[in-house]
Amino acid sequence: MKRQILTLLAVLLLLGCGIIDKKNQQTGSFHTGVYQNLFVELLGLSDEEVKLKIDNAFNQLFYGDDKTERVYYPMGDDMAYIVDINNNDVRTEGMSYGMMIAVQLNKKEEFDRLWKWAKTYMQHQSGPHKDYFAWHCKTDGTKISINSASDGEEWFVMALFFASARWGDGEGIYNYKKEAQKILDAMLNKSENSDERDVVTNMFSKKHKQVVFVPNGDADDFTDPSYHLPHFYELWSLWADKENNFWREVADTSRSFLKRAVHALTGLAPDYANFDGSPIDRWGGGHNNFQYDAWRVAMNVAVDYQWFAKDKWAIEQSNRLLNFFYSQGIKNYGSLFTLDGKMLMPDHSEGLVAMNAVAALASDLEIRKEFVRELWELKIPTGHYRYYNGLLTMLGLLQVSGNFRIYHIK
Template sequence: MADGAYFTGKYPNLLKEAGLTEEEIDKRIQAAFDTIFFDEKERFYFEMDGDKGYMLDTGNVDARSEGMSYGMMMAVQMDRKDIFDRLWLFSKTFMYQKNGKYEGYFAWSAAPDGKKNAEGPAPDGEEYFAMALFFAGSRWGDGEAPFDYSVQARDILRHCVHQAELVLGGAPMWDCEKHYIKFVPEADFSDPSYHLPHFYELFGERANEEDKEFWKEAASSSRRYLALSCHPLTGMAPEYAEYDGRPKRLFHDGQFYSDAYRVAMNIGLDAAWFHKEEALGEIIDKLQTFFSEKEKGKEYHNYLTDGTALEQPALHPVAIIATNAAGSLAAGGKYRMGWVRKFLNTPLRKGERRYYDNCLYFFCLLMLGGRYRIY
């Protein structure tokens, strides 16, 4: 029986279970938010032109649709409409495609001055944009365009599904038969970490009427796909995967690599909100067992999904800790609270690569503290 917060109104709080008070949880969340957005040395949110702002990928020195939409989700969760609107205006002004085969999508990368580095989109940006905009519309109400949040969200989702019908030469972001999100619109494979069934459940209520059934089916299909693509022994997902779940031999040769860390976090939030698929928690149990028993706290590496450690150190070790901990929202094994405590003893990352780790860190902090809410 589904018993997530969507049905009960009660969000699980593993930080409280680990011994923190509600006040301590609020302080930790606020401190992390302040570091990301305001700390002079460690922030990666910057403002420009008086009314715009961007999230800087500090490792690649660009603004990405991933990070822009992440920043918007952080802002709506923290009730910061001012920051949300700045990020959205940057995205809509500089990254939104007004014509061509990508019309209605967002360029996946732009320079800090707003110049596009690429034309093509990355679908994980679109799904986060849409969900953050829906939450903004519910929390603050729709205003004048482009701040008519729910209208903008529905238009994004319309393009995601119907691009081939709407734009000459366009391709949708979802495989419309399998209901799987694609790595890019032209691809015939997926990225397991893009699969957000908990978002699709809500899209199934808030999208245009003709697409509601599509999104409901996408939620079920994505849960099945996550089970297909994660390794049966280690629980590791590959960076990219074929539609049958096999690792896709692309840039990182099917490894458990940076993108893939998000799968545990996504499974955790899906369980917190909807808790519809108990078997997904078993994936997290396997993943936590691997890192607790095989790696035993050693320096994290890149891995093949069977757990074979490669020579290269992991590019984002803090992200591994944070997402494994957030997966505890779905897990039932003996290591679930150990990972929560490990996360609590892990600080935000500093330095050049802090952007990705700290985005995921903040989301995991919200999730584990019961503060990542549906609006």
């Protein structure tokens, strides 16, 4: 906190002296080192109260009751996995989220345990999938599917870069930067595209400069809006050892894509979309609607704006989304909707509450305070559905409190 205050004072002093051009200054946490803590700024809570809340959430999800609270389970002396309790499997989504949570909270042991499990059991070491990860496995490490879900690799790369910056690189699989680069190289060096189901393709379309849903022949011609992470790509454009211009173009393309993907009135995004942003429901299941994946779009838009402040559209979009959910009743809005706002599922889900609170980082509405309060008062999820709801709640607490930070590669 002391460092944040000193950084802010320095920026204000330079502005006042005319050393920084007010019209051309670069904003966003990447440049200023300042991260909003909305629990303190909007709710008047103390830093100590916020830290306790975050510590308690982490301890419950990582070390709570085996049957009702935790999702993190150690395996042997140096590995651990995160379980999707509802499906009884281990997913790259959860493993990479767990690693990101660990690096943000300076939990190196937990990070290394998760990474070794993912590296040992999930990452392909040979064949056409080499350096991609099987998107889900049994808890004994057996691969259930050999295919990848692109968001897992994205979050692995970003968590590894931050680990390199925060802790330095070690030997072997703990040379975090080298491991991140290995995944980036794999993303762009498979077949460009295919209509054959068994052909492994690039995780990012070089033609469309967008992340694909699944990098194989029958799922690489559309995308998932929640997989679009322009703030990650912006950092990769600076830290990768090749393809830097490509990653910069991907960041810009993703920001433009999200504008097309969300509904103009509600701000809701679909689970799946064509590269032009239009919703798609490839195999049925209603994925042209606002469903579980799409909850995360609010987080991605807001964190991108907090870190880089590239486009004030993020403010408009966050306001639009919060206004919609406020109109649905802030205490009891549903969890699934058509894009034009018809409720499909009345359940009020913790994960969506957390993601909407993150949108407050980019909103300038008075009501954003109420969304932040809803997250603060939220109990950390327990029981059968604690995996997805719990991890999104943990990420939301970090982001809204200013503890989801860029650790700079030197």
